[in-house]
Amino acid sequence: MMDPRLGIINKRLENVKRIIAVSGGKGGIGKSSIASITALCLSKKGYKVGLLDLDFSGPSSHIILGIEGVYPEEEKGIIPPEVYGIRFMSIIYFAGNNPSPLRGNDVSNAIVELLAITLWGSLDVLIMDMPPGIGDAILDVIRLIKRMEFLIVTTQSKVATEVMKKEVKMLKELGIPIVGVLENMRIRELSSVEKEIEHFKVPMLGAIDFDTIFEDTIGDVDKILESGFAKQLQKIVYNQFT
Amino acid sequence: MMDPRLGIINKRLENVKRIIAVSGGKGGIGKSSIASITALCLSKKGYKVGLLDLDFSGPSSHIILGIEGVYPEEEKGIIPPEVYGIRFMSIIYFAGNNPSPLRGNDVSNAIVELLAITLWGSLDVLIMDMPPGIGDAILDVIRLIKRMEFLIVTTQSKVATEVMKKEVKMLKELGIPIVGVLENMRIRELSSVEKEIEHFKVPMLGAIDFDTIFEDTIGDVDKILESGFAKQLQKIVYNQFT
Amino acid sequence: MHEWALAESVIVTAVDEIKNNKLKNISRIQVKVGELQQIDLGIFRFALENVLKSYALGMDIENIIVETDKSVLKCKVCGTEWSFSETLNRLQDDETEAIHFIPEVAHIYMRCPSCKSPDFDIIKGRGVWIDSIEGET
Amino acid sequence: MHEWALAESVIVTAVDEIKNNKLKNISRIQVKVGELQQIDLGIFRFALENVLKSYALGMDIENIIVETDKSVLKCKVCGTEWSFSETLNRLQDDETEAIHFIPEVAHIYMRCPSCKSPDFDIIKGRGVWIDSIEGET
Ligand SMILES: Nc1ncnc2c1ncn2[C@@H]1O[C@H](COP(=O)(O)OP(=O)(O)O)[C@@H](O)[C@H]1O
Ligand SMILES: Nc1ncnc2c1ncn2[C@@H]1O[C@H](COP(=O)(O)OP(=O)(O)O)[C@@H](O)[C@H]1O
Ligand SMILES: [Mg+2]
Ligand SMILES: [Mg+2]
Ligand SMILES: [Mg+2]
Ligand SMILES: [Mg+2]
Ligand code: NI
Ligand code: NI
Ligand SMILES: [Zn+2]
Ligand SMILES: [Zn+2]
Numbered sequence: 066m067m068d069p070r071l072g073i074i075n076k077r078l079e080n081v082k083r084i085i086a087v088s089g090g091k092g093g094i095g096k097s098s099i100a101s102i103t104a105l106c107l108s109k110k111g112y113k114v115g116l117l118d119l120d121f122s123g124p125s126s127h128i129i130l131g132i133e134g135v136y137p138e139e140e141k142g143i144i145p146p147e148v149y150g151i152r153f154m155s156i157i158y159f160a161g162n163n164p165s166p167l168r169g170n171d172v173s174n175a176i177v178e179l180l181a182i183t184l185w186g187s188l189d190v191l192i193m194d195m196p197p198g199i200g201d202a203i204l205d206v207i208r209l210i211k212r213m214e215f216l217i218v219t220t221q222s223k224v225a226t227e228v229m230k231k232e233v234k235m236l237k238e239l240g241i242p243i244v245g246v247l248e249n250m251r252i253r254e255l256s257s258v259e260k261e262i263e264h265f266k267v268p269m270l271g272a273i274d275f276d277t278i279f280e281d282t283i284g285d286v287d288k289i290l291e292s293g294f295a296k297q298l299q300k301i302v303y304n305q306f307t
Numbered sequence: 308m309m310d311p312r313l314g315i316i317n318k319r320l321e322n323v324k325r326i327i328a329v330s331g332g333k334g335g336i337g338k339s340s341i342a343s344i345t346a347l348c349l350s351k352k353g354y355k356v357g358l359l360d361l362d363f364s365g366p367s368s369h370i371i372l373g374i375e376g377v378y379p380e381e382e383k384g385i386i387p388p389e390v391y392g393i394r395f396m397s398i399i400y401f402a403g404n405n406p407s408p409l410r411g412n413d414v415s416n417a418i419v420e421l422l423a424i425t426l427w428g429s430l431d432v433l434i435m436d437m438p439p440g441i442g443d444a445i446l447d448v449i450r451l452i453k454r455m456e457f458l459i460v461t462t463q464s465k466v467a468t469e470v471m472k473k474e475v476k477m478l479k480e481l482g483i484p485i486v487g488v489l490e491n492m493r494i495r496e497l498s499s500v501e502k503e504i505e506h507f508k509v510p511m512l513g514a515i516d517f518d519t520i521f522e523d524t525i526g527d528v529d530k531i532l533e534s535g536f537a538k539q540l541q542k543i544v545y546n547q548f549t
Numbered sequence: 550m551h552e553w554a555l556a557e558s559v560i561v562t563a564v565d566e567i568k569n570n571k572l573k574n575i576s577r578i579q580v581k582v583g584e585l586q587q588i589d590l591g592i593f594r595f596a597l598e599n600v601l602k603s604y605a606l607g608m609d610i611e612n613i614i615v616e617t618d619k620s621v622l623k624c625k626v627c628g629t630e631w632s633f634s635e636t637l638n639r640l641q642d643d644e645t646e647a648i649h650f651i652p653e654v655a656h657i658y659m660r661c662p663s664c665k666s667p668d669f670d671i672i673k674g675r676g677v678w679i680d681s682i683e684g685e686t
Numbered sequence: 687m688h689e690w691a692l693a694e695s696v697i698v699t700a701v702d703e704i705k706n707n708k709l710k711n712i713s714r715i716q717v718k719v720g721e722l723q724q725i726d727l728g729i730f731r732f733a734l735e736n737v738l739k740s741y742a743l744g745m746d747i748e749n750i751i752v753e754t755d756k757s758v759l760k761c762k763v764c765g766t767e768w769s770f771s772e773t774l775n776r777l778q779d780d781e782t783e784a785i786h787f788i789p790e791v792a793h794i795y796m797r798c799p800s801c802k803s804p805d806f807d808i809i810k811g812r813g814v815w816i817d818s819i820e821g822e823t
Pocket of ligand 6: 413805808
């Protein structure tokens with residue numbers, strides 16, 4: 066028995082210059098906010114961007130960007146619709162707003178299927194919004210996608226930092242490239258994040274402050290781009306992409 | 308082929324009066340904080356309490372309660388060590404501080420094993436700190452444990468609320484008892500959570516404010532109990548248990 | 550028409566087999582198509598034929614055997630086994646369409662016929678699999 | 687000694703079988719003990735015997751067949767297969783002890799011998815399983 070889908074995945078991504086998973090181990094640290102708004106900033110700047118939401122239990126990128134009423138086209142595969150210049154792929158096209166009680170093995174199979182049938186075309190960068198944890202999703206993108214890079218998000222919180230360090234440790238052991246660590250929701254200037262990751266020799270990309278009005282901008286791209294969150298993120302992102 | 312562990316699980320829990328999973332779909336909403344500090348409050352009040360951390364990717368209960376250097380006893384099963392009067396069981400005894408790259412199927416097997424070999428003795432309540440998502444962990448406790456109840460945590464955030472509603476929808480469909488919904492990290496008085504869950508006919512348990520100093524109390528039980536977080540939670544918990 | 554993408558994956562796997570095992574050619578491929586994914590066999594065969602040409606595999610389409618595989622779904626709660634076709638009539642068109650793209654969303658739209666649980670294993674008949682590839686060295 | 691808990695689960699499953707299938711008795715149980723969990727067979731047998739008595743199952747311990755099952759681990763990245771015993775000597779005592787309690791933590795302490803990945807399937811030989819239970823009606 067062979068799974069024919071495994072062999073085609075890297076072919077589907079051959080015209081994608083960079084593939085970056087936004088991850089961090091912990092939930093609720095801003096992975097989806099950072100993934101989707103990074104895609105938005107890069108698209109605004111003229112880059113060809115794809116965004117793939119791989120959090121099947123709690124897909125969020127479409128909520129943050131206010132994406133509704135679009136659907137992929139079926140051709141010799143499926144072609145993600147373009148929204149704000151972003152080619153956007155998510156389980157929501159198939160799951161709607163329903164609960165998705167998928168076990169790990171199903172998550173794995175669904176990820177493989179999405180990667181095998183989605184025609185991204187040529188992209189400067191494909192951003193993946195990862196679920197929390199170091200389970201099926203992260204293990205699958207690592208094993209299936211050559212040239213996978215990780216952007217690691219964390220907060221100052223002790224709980225988040227501990228989980229983040231475990232993920233970084235695993236990625237380093239496996240030799241997977243880490244773009245860097247981004248601290249989110251900074252409340253205090255004095256942060257221990259930089260010190261905590263020092264010995265991993267992973268770049269610190271910067272910090273985004275806790276933005277009390279960010280939540281109110283969710284779902285409205287114009288408002289988002291005006292937020293402190295987006296302005297700080299944009300700077301960090303442009304630093305990486307120029 | 309039969310898995311003998313499945314048949315013994317409810318026997319292991321037969322002297323546990325209530326079994327409550329603290330869940331919510333989304334990560335980072337305060338599930339672990341609420342689960343561990345609920346256990347702490349109940350223990351202080353004289354209840355016999357167990358705490359089971361089922362988040363194998365990002366175990367956090369021990370970090371919040373500052374539990375270190377304890378280990379279960381091996382007898383005719385494994386007996387969780389008692390800390391602050393709480394019988395505490397976690398993957399950390401076996402995984403240490405290492406990254407746990409477990410796929411869903413492994414998570415499921417490890418949960419079954421823990422439930423089959425842990426001797427809780429008699430308890431008034433067993434609190435389970437759940438991982439994010441509606442995957443293997445939640446599906447397994449639902450299928451394996453009779454008398455399972457859920458306490459659902461959410462924040463005001465649109466992203467968290469959407470994910471929470473999916474979980475509530477699933478639990479309602481399956482007829483699983485929901486103790487109620489607890490709003491955490493409230494920043495604004497005006498909250499939409501109550502309205503969002505109205506049609507589910509699930510009790511609203513109350514709200515805990517965003518507590519800017521809570522993070523600094525983590526790991527120190529005395530400080531935790533002095534925090535605004537713990538004081539608000541304690542009130543809500545005692546309401547449920549008296 | 551996304552059958553094309555799956556057909557292509559079969560042919561690309563065959564091409565990889567030749568490379569990895571230093572084969573002269575591929576003489577026979579046995580493909581199983583699971584009932585759950587509701588592949589249109591006409592389109593699938595048509596796609597296989599065309600992709601075969603474009604990859605210049607020098608293999609006759611007649612030597613690609615495509616067989617459908619009945620599905621077996623098994624409830625993890627009560628153990629009941631059933632098949633997709635038995636419960637198909639309870640599904641809306643857009644639901645079967647979604648399952649056609651990502652068979653795992655069956656867990657969203659289908660329930661165990663005995664206990665109504667969404668927690669079941671897809672034991673068999675999920676999607677496109679290669680049963681065997683034979684080649685000459 | 688937590689072997690006791692696993693032995694008890696075997697006997698409780700047999701008791702449930704009698705109830706669920708309205709059996710007169712259980713004549714034979716075949717138990718497989720996976721290499722990965724490093725069950726102490728002496729303690730396990732001793733526990734089976736004692737639990738058997740306390741549940742008054744009226745069954746002879748001789749009719750419980752316990753066989754060990756070699757493990758097969760298979761890397762999801764490169765496909766290499768290996769067994770626990772082959773790589774055992776690379777593990778610390780506390781690591782094998784942890785695997786004894788929760789075999790899945792093998793993913794923390796073990797790596798694929800070829801590509802060093804922690805992403806492998808435990809195909810066989812994990813822990814305690816019942817291969818078959820026979821009873822009289
Ligand atoms: N810098 C920030 N300031 C304030 N709130 C934030 C910030 N970043 C994210 N959030 C909020 O935190 C919550 C979790 O963010 P999300 O991107 O969904 O995290 P994850 O994907 O890691 O679970 C959301 O309600 C989001 O609005
Ligand atoms: N009411 C609150 N006020 C401020 N911070 C909170 C509050 N509740 C939780 N936190 C913080 O939020 C983060 C996530 O909490 P945690 O309990 O780990 O969530 P989860 O288990 O849902 O992932 C932690 O850093 C914790 O300190
Ligand atoms: Mg997210
Ligand atoms: Mg937690
Ligand atoms: Mg399944
Ligand atoms: Mg595994
Ligand atoms: Ni199609
Ligand atoms: Ni033992
Ligand atoms: Zn069922
Ligand atoms: Zn390998």
